[in-house]
Amino acid sequence: MYTQKLILGVVPVKRSFLSMEEAVRQKNKFMSVIRRVKPELVEIVDVDDIVEQGILYEADKVPAVVDKLKKAGIDALFLPFCDFGEEQAAAAVAAAFRVPVLVWGARDERPNTFEARGRDTQCGMFAATKVMRRYGVTYSYIFNCETESPRFASGYENFLRTAAVVKAVKGLRIAKIGDRPVPFMSVMANEADLLSRFGMVCVPISPSAVVGRMKTILEENSMVFQSYCENISQRMDCAQTKEEDLRKAAAVKMAVQLLMEENNCSVGAFECWSAFPALADICPCLVLGEMADEGLPLACETDVNGAVTMAILRACSLYEDVEFLADLTIRHPENDNAELLWHCGPFPYSLKKEESKAALVEGQESFELKAGQLTVCRFDELGGEYYLFAGEASTTDGPETTGTYVWMETDNWQRWEEKLMFGPYIHHLGVCYGSYLPVLREAARYLGLHFDNAHEQGIHSL
Missing domain, CATH: 3.40.275.10 (L-fucose Isomerase; Chain A, domain 2)
Incomplete structure (x- = not known):
């Protein structure tokens, strides 16, 4: 039976001064979900060996991230936001490719308080996607929802199917x-x-x-x-x-x-x-x-x-x-x-x-x-x-x-x-x-x- 595997680059992003511990917690949650979706058809390429905790926040690490993904020959790119993210880093990675790009971040549990700073995930995605538009990046988006939500799982799978269609058509x-x-x-x-x-x-x-x-x-x-x-x-x-x-x-x-x-x-x-x-x-x-x-x-x-x-x-x-x-x-x-x-x-x-x-x-x-x-x-x-x-x-x-x-x-x-x-x-x-x-x-x-x-x-x- 004819088939084609999909190579997916996954580059989580975070804000430099926000909690790394919380970002890692978010990353572990969504990576656990996506690794279970069509693992026999999707090869995930992460950046764990390139950036701290496998989460990008430093702009000077962008070239190394891009180089790894290009060598892997990715067919699609997923930019999950662990918090507000870093728009310059996320947009620069996306702009380096002409593949389907997925943007998503988990819904924040609570607003900021005097005692604790939240993640402001949705806020950061609004900013980053504007920059992506300036770069001419075409991207997909999953509605801001919880990681455990069926909406995230179905949206992620629909993105994989979309990327498979684009790959199938180009070079057919x-x-x-x-x-x-x-x-x-x-x-x-x-x-x-x-x-x-x-x-x-x-x-x-x-x-x-x-x-x-x-x-x-x-x-x-x-x-x-x-x-x-x-x-x-x-x-x-x-x-x-x-x-x-x-x-x-x-x-x-x-x-x-x-x-x-x-x-x-x-x-x-x-x-x-x-x-x-x-x-x-x-x-x-x-x-x-x-x-x-x-x-x-x-x-x-x-x-x-x-x-x-x-x-x-x-x-x-x-x-x-x-x-x-x-x-x-x-x-x-x-x-x-x-x-x-x-x-x-x-x-x-x-x-x-x-x-x-x-x-x-x-x-x-x-x-x-x-x-x-x-x-x-x-x-x-x-x-x-x-x-x-x-x-x-x-x-x-x-x-x-x-x-x-x-x-x-x-x-x-x-x-x-x-x-x-x-x-x-x-x-x-x-x-x-x-x-x-x-x-x-x-x-x-x-x-x-x-x-x-x-x-x-x-x-x-x-």
């Missing part, structure tokens, strides 16, 4: 397997602009190269290949697919995976129905669903922006869940706020509803997806401006249909439809299970995207 390598189908002008993408704006590279892979690998895999007929074909047959009813076609589809999947890995691509845009039926005499829909379950999702119909969308959603889940690209097709016949998320057969098998019987019909999967909370989004472009549409919904019951599908219920479908019709979007939406709207909103700020919230009214229809 997209396997472009074939050109778009002739009728599909809607999936056009500006590859040169994606490169110059985000560092994304589209790597051309010819469908004929895939077919060549497919033929080699079929000829070699290895034990791994035979075992994979048997695995598909055990998971799905393949009575309506010829054995030869099943073997071809399995071989195409293995060929695509090999070529993507050789080209260091983690997502792809796939010329499916317009190329492979002629080249290999099969419909390759199975390949897309299987590749998603490998953590290497493919967008059908060579939808490059759709591939970027799935890369964004994959990072939102910190590579723990699976995403898919769905067609918006028809409204629910009875529920005015529901819509059918469908495609001819490319959804991940791992998302299948338990009681739904999976079938492979002439190379196309057929099953219903499981129930749950959904996040949907679409990365797209028009006139050099980039947009991210996003919303949250839930699955709902609806009539059975062909292919792979799930019915989605929104809070207000008319508003969603108006957004999608008037925005620079198409009929393809990326979908994953879970609630990631705050993450997508925050990631859009760092990436310079217009965030288009499905839950806010845009242009009205007539």
Whole structure:
């Protein structure tokens, strides 16, 4: 399963003349919390060996701190305030990087008295963030709350997910397997602009190269290949697919995976129905669903922006869940706020509803997806401006249909439809299970995207 680790620099800050003992107490509390959050996916780089007690307050220590974090190759930076902090030191560290930055400090327990000085944490963060703005630093912030608060834990985790999205997008390598189908002008993408704006590279892979690998895999007929074909047959009813076609589809999947890995691509845009039926005499829909379950999702119909969308959603889940690209097709016949998320057969098998019987019909999967909370989004472009549409919904019951599908219920479908019709979007939406709207909103700020919230009214229809 494809994954990416996140390297997080953590630089606690304090005011020079305030209590070190109290600052250390605060540091120990929040470090205990963050070290428990996704430790298998997040590598924390501290500055314990650079500054006293691992807490920065001396401006002359900033270069050493920055040097350590740069050598570590941090993907994100957390500046927790143990008290009022030192704005010049905190802002200087943040300004040395172009990565997502998180600012937070624990809520003070009491005000100052004649007998004792408090921490004035919130006060110091107001000052420091002004300086960060002057430096041009983009930063995130968790509302001033107690360390033990669920709000801190959830805010910190949302920041990790945001940083993962930013890392995933910048430098993304997209396997472009074939050109778009002739009728599909809607999936056009500006590859040169994606490169110059985000560092994304589209790597051309010819469908004929895939077919060549497919033929080699079929000829070699290895034990791994035979075992994979048997695995598909055990998971799905393949009575309506010829054995030869099943073997071809399995071989195409293995060929695509090999070529993507050789080209260091983690997502792809796939010329499916317009190329492979002629080249290999099969419909390759199975390949897309299987590749998603490998953590290497493919967008059908060579939808490059759709591939970027799935890369964004994959990072939102910190590579723990699976995403898919769905067609918006028809409204629910009875529920005015529901819509059918469908495609001819490319959804991940791992998302299948338990009681739904999976079938492979002439190379196309057929099953219903499981129930749950959904996040949907679409990365797209028009006139050099980039947009991210996003919303949250839930699955709902609806009539059975062909292919792979799930019915989605929104809070207000008319508003969603108006957004999608008037925005620079198409009929393809990326979908994953879970609630990631705050993450997508925050990631859009760092990436310079217009965030288009499905839950806010845009242009009205007539």
